[in-house]
Amino acid sequence: MSKSNFSRRGVLKTGMVASAGLALPQYLSAQESGYTNAPGDSEVILGFNVPQTGPYADEGADELRAYELAVEHLNGGGDGGMLPTFSSQELDGTGILGREVKYVTGDTQTKSDAARASARSMIEKDGAIMITGGSSSGVAVAVQALCQEAGIIFMAGLTHSNDTTGKDRRANGFRHFFNSYMSGAALAPVLEAAYGNSRKAYHLTADYNWGYTTEEAVRTSTEAMGWETVNTVLTPLTQTDFSSYIAPVLNSGADVLVLNHYGGNMVNSLTNAVQFGLRDAQANGQNFEIVVPLYSRLMAKGAGANVKGIFGSTNWHWSLQDAGSQAFVRSFGTKYGFPPSQAAHTCYVQTLLYADAVTRAGSFNPCAVDEALEDFEFDGLGNGPTLYRGEDHQCFKDVLVVKGKENPDNEFDLLEIVEVTPAAQVTYPADHPQFAGGALGSCNPGA
Amino acid sequence: MDQFILQILNGLDKGSAYALIALGLTLIFGTLGVVNFAHGALFMLGAFVAVTVSNLLTLSHKVIDETRTDFLGNPLQVDVPYLYDLFGQATGDTIIDWAVPISIVVAIPIMVCIGFIMERGLIKHFYKRPHADQILVTFGLAIVIQEIVKYFYGANPIPTPAPEAFIGSFDFGVILGFDPNQIIYPYWRLVYFFFSVIIIGAVFAFLQFTTFGMVVRAGMADRETVGILGIDIDKRFTIMFGIAAAVAGLAGVMYAPINSPNYHMGMDFLVLSFVVVVVGGMGSLPGAVAAGFLLGILESFASMSQVIDILPGINQIIIYLVAIIILLTRPRGLMGRKGVMEE
Numbered sequence: 001m002s003k004s005n006f007s008r009r010g011v012l013k014t015g016m017v018a019s020a021g022l023a024l025p026q027y028l029s030a031q032e033s034g035y036t037n038a039p040g041d042s043e044v045i046l047g048f049n050v051p052q053t054g055p056y057a058d059e060g061a062d063e064l065r066a067y068e069l070a071v072e073h074l075n076g077g078g079d080g081g082m083l084p085t086f087s088s089q090e091l092d093g094t095g096i097l098g099r100e101v102k103y104v105t106g107d108t109q110t111k112s113d114a115a116r117a118s119a120r121s122m123i124e125k126d127g128a129i130m131i132t133g134g135s136s137s138g139v140a141v142a143v144q145a146l147c148q149e150a151g152i153i154f155m156a157g158l159t160h161s162n163d164t165t166g167k168d169r170r171a172n173g174f175r176h177f178f179n180s181y182m183s184g185a186a187l188a189p190v191l192e193a194a195y196g197n198s199r200k201a202y203h204l205t206a207d208y209n210w211g212y213t214t215e216e217a218v219r220t221s222t223e224a225m226g227w228e229t230v231n232t233v234l235t236p237l238t239q240t241d242f243s244s245y246i247a248p249v250l251n252s253g254a255d256v257l258v259l260n261h262y263g264g265n266m267v268n269s270l271t272n273a274v275q276f277g278l279r280d281a282q283a284n285g286q287n288f289e290i291v292v293p294l295y296s297r298l299m300a301k302g303a304g305a306n307v308k309g310i311f312g313s314t315n316w317h318w319s320l321q322d323a324g325s326q327a328f329v330r331s332f333g334t335k336y337g338f339p340p341s342q343a344a345h346t347c348y349v350q351t352l353l354y355a356d357a358v359t360r361a362g363s364f365n366p367c368a369v370d371e372a373l374e375d376f377e378f379d380g381l382g383n384g385p386t387l388y389r390g391e392d393h394q395c396f397k398d399v400l401v402v403k404g405k406e407n408p409d410n411e412f413d414l415l416e417i418v419e420v421t422p423a424a425q426v427t428y429p430a431d432h433p434q435f436a437g438g439a440l441g442s443c444n445p446g447a
Numbered sequence: 448m449d450q451f452i453l454q455i456l457n458g459l460d461k462g463s464a465y466a467l468i469a470l471g472l473t474l475i476f477g478t479l480g481v482v483n484f485a486h487g488a489l490f491m492l493g494a495f496v497a498v499t500v501s502n503l504l505t506l507s508h509k510v511i512d513e514t515r516t517d518f519l520g521n522p523l524q525v526d527v528p529y530l531y532d533l534f535g536q537a538t539g540d541t542i543i544d545w546a547v548p549i550s551i552v553v554a555i556p557i558m559v560c561i562g563f564i565m566e567r568g569l570i571k572h573f574y575k576r577p578h579a580d581q582i583l584v585t586f587g588l589a590i591v592i593q594e595i596v597k598y599f600y601g602a603n604p605i606p607t608p609a610p611e612a613f614i615g616s617f618d619f620g621v622i623l624g625f626d627p628n629q630i631i632y633p634y635w636r637l638v639y640f641f642f643s644v645i646i647i648g649a650v651f652a653f654l655q656f657t658t659f660g661m662v663v664r665a666g667m668a669d670r671e672t673v674g675i676l677g678i679d680i681d682k683r684f685t686i687m688f689g690i691a692a693a694v695a696g697l698a699g700v701m702y703a704p705i706n707s708p709n710y711h712m713g714m715d716f717l718v719l720s721f722v723v724v725v726v727g728g729m730g731s732l733p734g735a736v737a738a739g740f741l742l743g744i745l746e747s748f749a750s751m752s753q754v755i756d757i758l759p760g761i762n763q764i765i766i767y768l769v770a771i772i773i774l775l776t777r778p779r780g781l782m783g784r785k786g787v788m789e790e
Contacts (some may be wrong), residue, residue: 054602055602056602057597057602058601058602065637141482182769233755238762240706240715243457244458244746247456247457248453248751250628250631252628264709264711267604268604268707271705275633275636276616277615277616301606302709303604303606303707304606305606306606329518329519409515410517412518
């Protein structure tokens with residue numbers, strides 16, 4: 001009979017000593033550098049926090065592909081993607097500040113609490129120096145606040161609510177993606193040109209933060225050009241069949257239906273609206289029209305032929321002909337066999353922008369990165385000349401107004417670009433009422 | 448008045464789906480005594496049978512079109528369905544267009560088989576276990592089925608349109624003396640309503656007018672006595688599980704053109720359908736059907752902006768509110784039988 005030498009107390013002691021030993025280098029490094037998760041000399045870890053399960057899992061998968069591509073390019077692999085077209089030529093394919101880029105991933109599940117938990121785990125356990133990703137404004141706002149507390153830079157993925165860089169803006173958070181205000185400002189002139197300025201709009205709005213800011217932005221922009229808002233109805237986020245919300249629209253006096261919905265909500269509400277004949281109907285002596293303020297090609301695919309002829313806005317589209325977009329599409333398409341989504345584009349660009357800021361600053365310190373990104377002007381990343389405004393950490397660049405294509409050439413050819421709205425037309429003062437109530441505060445390096 | 452009629456139509460349409468799912472749930476509960484939380488997954492599987500049939504009918508080979516380019520600038524590879532080679536383009540397109548009705552024929556044997564496998568392979572081992580165990584295992588099964596579907600089909604909805612002949616809307620207004628376009632309702636939703644009425648009628652006729660159905664009803668009323676008479680009631684109940692799965696599957700197939708199928712659609716309906724079963728009365732087939740239509744209509748009226756303006760948020764809670772009121776006033780539900788789930 002053998003006797004074990006392990007005792008409960010012994011195991012606990014050994015475990016505590018081992019844990020302290022493992023944590024010590026990181027702690028000392030953080031103390032020495034003055035910021036959280038200071039990387040060693042050989043590698044730096046980035047945290048990609050995307051929806052890997054749940055309704056936005058396909059969008060999350062596309063974001064992850066883009067991140068992997070960005071890491072490959074930063075480390076000198078592949079064809080370099082947008083590195084040669086990026087106006088800042090600091091990145092040379094040797095990682096970031098000579099350190100090989102590694103990454104860890106988390107699953108946001110498109111739930112704020114799960115997203116915060118996965119981000120926290122990547123920061124505390126994996127030593128991620130930067131967190132990026134997300135396909136929802138609720139998640140972005142929650143993770144941004146966490147990163148601010150932890151002293152980590154957050155480079156937002158797909159988040160369109162005004163609040164991300166409005167009332168919930170944070171010094172450690174940065175958004176490349178456009179926002180609700182910009183959608184409204186870009187769409188309004190195109191809608192006026194296409195449908196005139198004496199229209200009556202009926203809004204169906206998803207009952208959560210993004211829905212509210214999008215409805216407000218589109219309503220304000222369209223009312224400013226003479227449209228009247230007949231009714232605004234909030235629809236539950238969990239709604240799948242919108243028939244009872246859509247059936248009254250035709251007899252409401254409205255001649256335009258604005259669907260402030262995204263994802264599955266958008267697919268279902270648009271499908272239902274077309275089923276009820278709204279696209280072919282007449283009201284007030286005019287053709288009835290439908291508008292979808294925020295388009296996503298991945299989501300548009302779910303609505304099939306129903307998107308044909310329907311206007312919306314998007315941050316980027318693979319059919320853009322500028323050198324940066326073409327380089328990214330070629331790189332992504334060659335590797336994965338299909339063109340990237342706007343979510344993939346913004347995530348790829350955010351990773352490059354972070355790496356570039358660190359390189360220009362010569363430091364991973366979040367406050368140095370913060371300084372390098374603020375008021376940074378760049379080009380060659382797919383949206384024309386762009387400004388990362390220091391006052392609210394929002395990118396200002398061209399916005400695309402798109403329309404569902406009538407005769408698609410292939411399965412990816414769902415949207416056509418109607419207008420590239422110049423950045424100046426979608427720029428607003430940082431204290432604009434739709435963005436009121438927030439303050440960046442000061443950057444937090446953590447440690 | 449026009450709004451009233453429209454919401455009645457909406458309610459009947461919504462109620463059709465609730466009633467079909469609740470009917471299957473009640474069949475399983477009434478025969479096998481199992482609370483089947485995987486029933487929504489069967490509805491979803493039915494919708495994905497339609498997606499699969501549609502994919503199979505559009506199975507294609509590639510033909511290079513030198514005159515066009517793909518997104519990378521290479522010559523475009525055009526998909527040409529094998530059906531075109533077999534029947535010509537016109538006939539091929541017609542067959543593809545009718546993918547959803549064709550799926551109905553395919554779905555029946557597939558769903559019955561899935562029902563058999565579920566019942567014999569897993570659920571039969573939980574007959575004598577508490578309802579809590581049954582709920583846990585069937586809920587777990589639903590999640591597994593969901594994840595399998597997501598693995599193969601992705602998380603995004605997949606458009607599965609109705610045949611061209613059913614695209615568009617029927618103008619009720621003209622018939623009822625209103626102005627044109629005042630009360631219009633999509634053809635396919637009307638088809639869905641009549642289809643559900645036929646399925647519900649067929650299930651009731653099967654139980655009411657066949658010897659098999661009579662034995663099943665006897666077994667539902669007193670399983671032990673039927674067993675003593677030498678009838679293998681378990682075998683018949685297994686068949687009923689298969690039929691219930693087929694009913695849920697058919698509801699899913701026909702629902703595919705209404706909302707693009709996605710892996711989560713079963714869960715969206717499941718909770719509501721359980722409320723329908725409870726409101727109708729556990730184990731009561733007519734109760735399930737009546738409650739399905741009733742709650743569908745109430746939900747539609749609660750979604751009207753005029754109602755929401757008076758009672759904000761009522762659209763989100765109406766079904767649960769009605770459930771609470773009915774259970775307080777009629778604890779066994781609308782048509783619940785004494786003794787069911789009361790031991």
